[in-house]
Every structure is written in C-alpha cells, then in structure tokens.
Amino acid sequence: MSSTSTAGVLLITVPAVAFGGMTLLTFLMRGVPGYLDNPVRRGLWRAGHAHAGVLVLFSLVALIYLDQADLSEGTRTLARLLIVAAPILMPLGFFLSVVRPSDTKPSKLIWLTYLGGACLVVGTLVLGIGLL
Structure with a gap:
C-alpha cells in the first residue's frame, strides 16, 4: 500500500475520532454513570x-516524508506499517x-498501548535514519 492510499x-x-470526542463530551454533559464517577x-x-x-495527525505528516526517505521499498513499507499502527494500537489499549x-484498574489489554508506542518509536527511528 502506498503512502497516498495509507x-x-x-x-x-478522522470522523471516528471526532465522533469519539463528541461521545466523551456527551458523557460529561449528561453525567453518564461509569464515566464521570470513574476517574x-x-x-x-x-x-x-x-x-x-495526535497520532493520526503525526502519521499523516510522517507519510509525506516517508516517500522521500532513502529506504528500500520493504523497509519503507515496514516503517509505514509501524507508524500507522501507533494511532490504532495506543488508543485501543486505553479504551x-x-x-x-x-472497571477501576486497566486490564491486560493496556499492553496494546505499549505495543503501539514501540511501533511508533521503531517506525519513527527508521524514517529518521532514512531521511539523514
């Protein structure tokens, strides 16, 4: 998949992120039990x-630079996948x-957040090295 398709x-x-924000605002405004009373x-x-x-925006910017990086096609694809995995995995872990x-403490699914962070770090390092 190319950077343009990605x-x-x-x-x-982006509309899903906006819908999520609207949902959280609704929870706040209506005092939905299990949200407002659960810190x-x-x-x-x-x-x-x-x-x-933030990570969707970051990924969109990174994709512009990815096509300019001096990387093999396989490495470019790997970096693209890693960078795009972060805005998927990290929020999923939180939610x-x-x-x-x-729930008053996170389940083991919080590890998705760490996995997303690792993808972000590795993908960004690969991209940065390819741009140098």
Missing part, C-alpha cells in the same frame, strides 16, 4: 481520544483496558 485510510478515521476510566478514555487525534463502567 493517508486516505487515515483521513477516513480511571475517564482518564484512560481521555488519553485514548487525545492519542488517537479496551477499561471497557466495563465498573
């Missing part, structure tokens, strides 16, 4: 939403680790 897919996710869940869901928005309104 950017198209990422852009299609762990509220904090992780806010972090998930924030990371989704899915406290799915039930009664």
Whole structure:
C-alpha cells in the first residue's frame, strides 16, 4: 500500500475520532454513570481520544516524508506499517483496558498501548535514519 492510499485510510478515521470526542463530551454533559464517577476510566478514555487525534495527525505528516526517505521499498513499507499502527494500537489499549463502567484498574489489554508506542518509536527511528 502506498503512502497516498495509507493517508486516505487515515483521513477516513478522522470522523471516528471526532465522533469519539463528541461521545466523551456527551458523557460529561449528561453525567453518564461509569464515566464521570470513574476517574480511571475517564482518564484512560481521555488519553485514548487525545492519542488517537495526535497520532493520526503525526502519521499523516510522517507519510509525506516517508516517500522521500532513502529506504528500500520493504523497509519503507515496514516503517509505514509501524507508524500507522501507533494511532490504532495506543488508543485501543486505553479504551479496551477499561471497557466495563465498573472497571477501576486497566486490564491486560493496556499492553496494546505499549505495543503501539514501540511501533511508533521503531517506525519513527527508521524514517529518521532514512531521511539523514
């Protein structure tokens, strides 16, 4: 998949991020039980939403540079996949680790957040090295 196609897919996710923000705002405004009264869940869901928005934007910018990097096609594809995995895995870890309104501590699915962070670090390092 090319960077242009990947950017198209990422852009299609932006309305989902906006919908998530609207949902969180609705939870706040309506005092939805299990959100407003659960600081762990509220904090992780806010972090998930924030990371989704920022990392989608970061990935779109990185894709512009990826096609200019001095990397083999295989390495370029690997970097593209790793960079795009971050805005998927990190928010999923935040959201899915406290799915039930009664969850007061993250489940093992929080490791998706760490996996997404590792993908971001490796993909960004590969891209940076390819640009030097």
